[in-house]
Amino acid sequence: MVTTFLRKFLNYFKESKKKYGVQWWILVIGIVIVFFVTLTALFPGVFAPYGPNYMESGDQFAPPSFQNIFGVDNLGRDVYSRVVYGSKTILGVAFVAALISSLIGIPLGLISGFVGGVFDRVLSLIMDSIFSFPGLILAIALAAMLGPGIVNITGAVAVIYIPQYYRQVRGQTLSIKEEVFIEAGRAIGASKLRLLRKYIFPNVLATVVVIFSLNIADAIMTEAALSYLGLGLPAGIPDWGRDIAMGKKYLASGYWWVITFPGLAIVSLTLGFTMVGESLSELLNPKLRDK
């Protein structure tokens, strides 16, 4: 029973691969990475042998060994454990930030695209201004003003992505608005809200999922960058960006593992979400699919 199921699954796999090519593999790998890191974020205790702030896990600056597979940092903490617990921090911030962004950006985009007029023009101008400006710099200004703290950082990261959702949703709303079935809906007397809810929103949903995934990827990079610059979370909360900032001074002494592994973690996680987002976008949009 199990073997037939496996064989069917593998066949489906092979067929899909042939059908979709490299893109399929990218999606799969992306999903695997995301899944794995989400697990470590939700259950860090299972994956980490030591607590993130436990300072007796090994000798100060011990290189990677069986006891500490990623080595030990300057305070005697296990780098691997800090990476595992750090995933919880960074994923938490990125996810919540993306959620907030979407919850604000999507409705704004829908309304703006649907209602039009001066409201739309003014809001578009504001959103475009924010969008074209380097997001990291805005986040830095916000984070610096609000001060360190998990709520502040999440807020700072959330704000800069609102325009993305807004623009995408607004654009789609505008084009769908002109579609025939909307005319039909209006003809049968559907209210504006109903039109929005039943006809426009579902069509927009697909693209939103893609943006959400890419949003999380970007939010991860931004949060880590803010922490690196010293604007992130205070001490006591394990954070990949801050660990890199604190660890870089040891490069000259030859203790390379303190920053290499958190960095690889950032790259992997961002890559995971990017892979998911990008391949979803290509798969869902057949016109752009690369054969």
Added chain:
Amino acid sequence: MKRILKYFTIRLLLTIPMIFILLTLIFFVLRVMPADPVKSMLGAHAPERVIEQKRKELGLDKPILAQYVDYLKQLARFDLGKSMIMEQKVITPIKDKLPATLELIIFGLIIALVLGVFLGAYGANNRGTGKDTTIRLYGLIVFCIPAYWMGLMLQLIFGIWFDWLPIAGRTSSRVLVAEFNNTGFYLIDTLIAGNIPAFLDVLAHLVLPALTLALILSGIFVRLTRANMLDVLNNDYILAARARGISEKKVVYKHALKNTMVPILTMLGMQFALLIANAVLTESTFSWPGMANLLVKRIHLRDYPTVQAIIILIAVMVSLSSLIVDLVYAWIDPRVEY
């Protein structure tokens, strides 16, 4: 010509409200928290009276809207104001450090473009092969690498393990900047002064930071070039060129590439914002005395006027770059109309 002018004026007019919105946003964001820059500027020991006086002098005792209006009036006179934490005009450190950032960005951009375009074209040309897949993966992965980590790894490998290149600053300690400092663009200054060892020193210091920026941005160019090339390579005139017997290399790298460059160059304008964002991280990692580093430092010190000025400057640069690129595009492509 008239068409271009019309396009230009409309775009320019659109730029102004955008800059205006950003500066308003930043103005109010900076004043969100009532942390007082005056105290940290004058020190904990300063008598209360002096602090009050200073606050009045800086206009900080007025309500926010009044301060905002004052600031707008000041900007209208093209006066960026005085720094809040040091007794100097805001423009002084900016003038000092802007060339450093520009030198880094331009150098990085050139390398990114060259690298990205070549890899993209190569990948498109060998579509479907292992080489192509590797290049596609490269394009995907490289953008997910934090600029500061990339910089640190480059420092570690080339600066510490191999000791081939310097890892920070614009010059070595023994190269006296005072001897050639002129425009601020050290590459040019050293050549003007005829100081070849200094020129090479400055160049060596540019390599790693520019490479950091370049590698990260090259990803975008790789994917863009590749996508565009794939389109172009399917065109009829390429088929015709091949039929005429032109060598494959010439077909790809001369004819096809030329036609993909235009959309790539237009993308350049949009990458400027990205370039600046990554420049902040790169400058921080390489202790580069540029404007981005200044921004971060002054934000920490709550030097509002300087921070506002730098943000405006960045907004202007970003708008200008996309404006110029759009203009070039409009000029080349007669179909573009506003």
Added chain:
Amino acid sequence: MKYVFRVLFILVLVLMFIAVGCKSKTKSKDMLVYGTTESVTDLDPAEAYDFHTWEILYNVYEGLMTYKPGTAELQKGLAESYSINDKGDKYTFKLKEGIKFTDGTLFTAESVKWSIDRVMRLESDPGWLVTDFVESVDVVDKYKVRFNLKQPCGFFLKLVATVPYYPVNPNVFPADKIVTNPSELKGGKLTGLGAYQMMSFKRDEEILLKANPNYYGKTNIDRIVINYFKDPTTMRLAFEKGELDLVYKQLNPNDIDDLLKKDEYNSYKIPSPFIRFLCFETSESVMKNKKARQAVAAMIDREEICKKVFINQAKPLYSMVPIGMFSHKDYFKTEIGNANIEFANKRLKELGYSKNNPLEFELWYTPSHYGDTEVNMAEVLKNQIEKSELIKVVPKSAEWSTYLDNFDRKNMAAFLLGWYPDYIDPDNYTAAFAGTTGSAGQGIYFSDPQYDKLFMEEKTSVDQEKRKEIFEKIQKLWTEDVPTAPIFQGSLFVFTKENITGVKIGTAMTFYYKELKYK
């Protein structure tokens, strides 16, 4: 098209290779390159209040009194002699004659009076070092100047040796404005009566100093170049590559550790009186009960901090008066102890705290003002304090400007602070934190008339034995009230190339470049 790209690419590669092979070095025995990560604030003796700018001003200007290089012993500088009246509130200095400023202006008592009046007028940050003590300055005759003090002061000579008292050229310095950059001065250069003149200044990059031909004393090395680094690791590498001859402040503990192990460099450990300690908001916060403060102070494991965070380059400190200064006593060790869990828990239980109802407070630190070791300090302290199980610590951070603001708003229950002395006397380490006015200014808000009385006594007494007794009493009281809990005393390290000598920095922390010389 393709060819252009190709050529460009190869050209760039070639240039890079040449650059790699070519490392610019200009070596000569009349120049010394000094690397540091500090930065200069305002180049004005009336305004500068940070360690590094004072160091530069020690070398470009000179005081009526100076320190004997390498010691904390005062000696006469621009003053040839001095006399104090019996009451101890009038100090008269006879100046050295015939000394000129760079532009030819003669240095007289007028210059001294003008400079002090300027400090009093400008009301700047370090101005209190003058205005709190000096009532007025009189010109007695061309080379004699008298300071009339507000009350007798036992350590006034030490004050005269501080930078705000240094005479500046009345013809060059603006009377009512603070000077930030030398370009604002007449002549565009910063020159005074000290051993060096500043020939060029590029903020945060480089300063070029040249020996002052008008200096009354002797200088060994003609040119000093100060190179500013933003990053200690880069500085360390530059030093090891030979680009720097001397590095001082602030190398990372691991870099210091590595350099100490290498024989090819000279190293100097400076018994510096800079201290770091934990402060408490004693009037309204959760730390207002002294038993709570005693408990937290007892949980600190200074040995572990010195070992883990500073790789043994710092020393555990058991008093606010630094080790090596007169009247120092290890009262925190004897009265409270180090990592003393029973002591702490006993006090906490007396206050009604338990495992289910722990003492919860925010531990604040500032992540860049004192270097980022503060982050590690906060992390280690949190672990140490929570070993008691009756306490919960929440670390919080704020940049320095917000930190200062928080003093006013009384919203930091416990915060880490550091202190570099203004002048070398126990008064500077104690009155500033436990005297009513000083304490409020530092966010501690401790006020006790007994302390104020003791401070007043020691400030006005000229009898050093009596002052010692008073300070010992103050230190003992400190362990009962614990407005602050001392943690460690730092060391500073100077590394130089093997062929350089003359690094004489004593506890007074005055670094005179004129003493440096090549073997």
